[in-house]
Amino acid sequence: MSKTVLIVDDSPTMRQIVAFTLTNAGFTVIEAEHGKDAVSKIAKGPKMDIVVTDLNMPEMDGITLIKELRRLSAFKFTPILMLTTESAVEKKQAGKEAGATGWIVKPFNPEVLLKTIAKVLPM
Numbered sequence: 001m002s003k004t005v006l007i008v009d010d011s012p013t014m015r016q017i018v019a020f021t022l023t024n025a026g027f028t029v030i031e032a033e034h035g036k037d038a039v040s041k042i043a044k045g046p047k048m049d050i051v052v053t054d055l056n057m058p059e060m061d062g063i064t065l066i067k068e069l070r071r072l073s074a075f076k077f078t079p080i081l082m083l084t085t086e087s088a089v090e091k092k093q094a095g096k097e098a099g100a101t102g103w104i105v106k107p108f109n110p111e112v113l114l115k116t117i118a119k120v121l122p123m
Contacts, residue, residue, distance in 0.1 A: 008033075038053070051065075051081070058114045
């Protein structure tokens with residue numbers, strides 16, 4: 001049975017690149033264009049095994065999304081990776097404090113994304 005990943009990014013191109021990488025690796029992919037869209041899809045959809053989110057998005061940013069998800073019992077232990085252009089130590093610390101499992105800086109290497117997911121998501 002394949003694992004389901006939620007990709008949250010306001011860039012359609014970035015969602016497409018990440019979705020292509022993960023679909024080819026055998027994941028079922030659900031896409032959301034910002035945090036509020038992600039919360040809506042989570043409420044309606046299947047269980048998410050992992051979330052990959054951008055930081056800077058309209059409607060609801062990635063840090064706020066992580067905080068919202070960590071309040072839900074179903075997401076208490078779900079891996080959440082931040083995939084963003086931000087690399088500042090303060091931003092990474094804010095992500096960690098919110099509950100991010102890992103941080104990958106764009107532009108990203110698909111192999112690094114897959115290796116990171118393999119580390120945090122039991123298959």
